Amino acid sequence: MATIPNRESSSEFTVPEVVKEKIAAVVQRTWGARLLSGAILSIAAALVILLAAIVIDWAFVLFDPGQRAMVTYSAGLLMGLIGVGLIGFAGLRRLSPIETARQIDEQIPELQERWSSVSEFSTTNESEEYRGSEAMRLKVAEEAAALGGIVEPKQIRIGRELPIALGCLAGGVALWFFAFLIDARQTSILVRRFFAPSAAISLTQIKSENGDKIFPRGENLKLEASVSGRPRSDAILTINREDGTSESHPLELLSGDSPRFAFPLKNLQESFSYRFRSGDGETPWHTIKIAERPSFKRVDFRIVPPAYSKLKEFHQESLPKSVKALQGSKLLLTLESNVALKSLVLEGEDKVNQTPIAGEGNEYKLELELEDTWVFRPHMISEGGLTSEDATRCEIVVYRDQAPVVTIAAPTTDVAVRPDDTVTIAFDAKDDLGITRAELVVYDGSTN
Known part of the structure; x- marks a missing residue:
């Protein structure tokens, strides 16, 4: 008649302290490596998600800050979920002492599976028929403790999780390296806009050449805008009138030394505000105030x-x-x-x-x-x-006021007369302002 082993019997067998400490050290090291691997994989995933987000922003030209914020928040949420999942999964995958002992025995053949054996002896509730005699278990424990000196926990290979995680991180970094290599300026702008979706950060920079100004009534004006960064082939000019009406004008890029857009306005009679928009860039609202020229x-x-x-x-x-x-x-x-x-x-x-x-x-x-x-x-x-x-x-x-001019008209030559004779003297007097009074001064012979 067969004997059924008593599975409810308990064992007071304990693992040697040196074996227990080194197994615990390997368990802790393996667990830490898995946590580190999860964190590294989370960073690698975040890099890939961030790159995908800015590619979406670049490809679809997300102008609306609300759309950019949606991409940022969605990417951030996905990063968080993946990070929590990877680190949480790594934290839950903690090796048991028996699994660790088997791993040590596999890497150190000299142990001849003694460490895994003593670990199993301490945890099993099987009868002696299955566990062996007490003397045999003690003998195995002594031999396992004696071989403890050849086991160095730091030299035990703890799996491929960490190298794989580092490889994934290197791949993510390589993707970013190529992104910056292709266009460092656009990449840096997209990254800054990802972290500040509502800020005025754009790949296409457009600037009004007219700005805010006071302009004469009835004259012609050409609104112009220069473009830099990532030029687009088209733009929209929006004009808001004082009466509340608004109008939009599509513009095409003008060829020349520098890319620009232009729109002519004729016979301006009322003030207005305007704004250029091209790609993901736009100018602030500017005002043209119509006024009279001084006269x-x-x-x-x-x-x-x-x-x-x-x-x-x-x-x-x-x-x-x-x-x-x-x-x-x-x-x-x-x-x-x-x-x-x-x-x-x-x-x-x-x-x-x-x-x-x-x-x-x-x-x-x-x-x-x-x-x-x-x-x-x-x-x-x-x-x-x-x-x-x-x-x-x-x-x-x-x-200037010129001096009067006087000329003798008659007599024109010297004449000799008796003292009692009457002499008629005629003269002409002229002045640019006219003559109001003229005097004739006579000098007798006694006057020098």
Whole structure:
């Protein structure tokens, strides 16, 4: 009749301390290596996911920050899930002492499976028929402890997980190396935009050449934008009018030394805001404010001659192209601009400039004594920076008051007369201002 082993019997057999410590050291080292492998694989996966995310951004030209944020958050979530999964799986795969002892026996044949045997002896509940006698187990334990000196935990191979993980990491790094090798600038921009999806970071940089400006009413303007970085062949110009309407104009890239876009606007009458967009880049909103060029709303031009000349005052309600003035006359000039001015200068062609004095409103006055001929052009700059378009040339020709000219008309030769004779003397007197009084001075023979 067969004997059934008693499986409920327990064993008080213990593993030698030296064997237990070295097995525990290998278990801990293996577990740490697996955790490290999981972390390295997580980093490698993150590198690949990040590269895939920026490739998606590059290929589909994600302009909307919301779309870029979705890619960033999705990639980050995937990185986190993979990282937790890999590290968690590695942490749960902890070797048992028996598995570790078998691994040590396989790598050190001199042990002749003694370490795995003593590990099994300490954990099994089989009867002595299956475990062997107590003396045999103690003998195996003594031999296992005696061979403990040839076991060095740091020299035990702990599996291929770590080399495989390092290989995967090297592959991920190689992919990034080639990405930077192909185009370091675009790659770095895409990486920065991945981590800051709402920031103004773009592969295509587009800049308005006009910017914000004040522009004269009724004139033509060409809106231009220059492109750098990753130029695109097309762009959109969006214009918002003051009445709330909006319009979009597709633009094509112009050939030349530098890529640019342009759009002409004619006869501008109202202010507007505009923005260029090309690829994933756009300009900020700029404003073109329409204003009037400075011009004269009123002109009062007066030349007041000296009182002695009895000449009439010259008056004109515009700047004369040319006018004569007696030396010593006064120029009284009043100018009123249609807009507020930053400056008003009467620029002389002889480099002698005059600056009228500002009065009430947009009125300016100048009082000047005329000594020499003066040719000038008014130059106005509005507070918005617009200049006067038509600088009328005004010439004031200053002439001198010439001395009177007197000539004897008769007699024209010397004559001899008696003391009681009457002599008629005729003479001509001329002056540029006219003769009001003439005197004849007679010298008798007694006067030297």
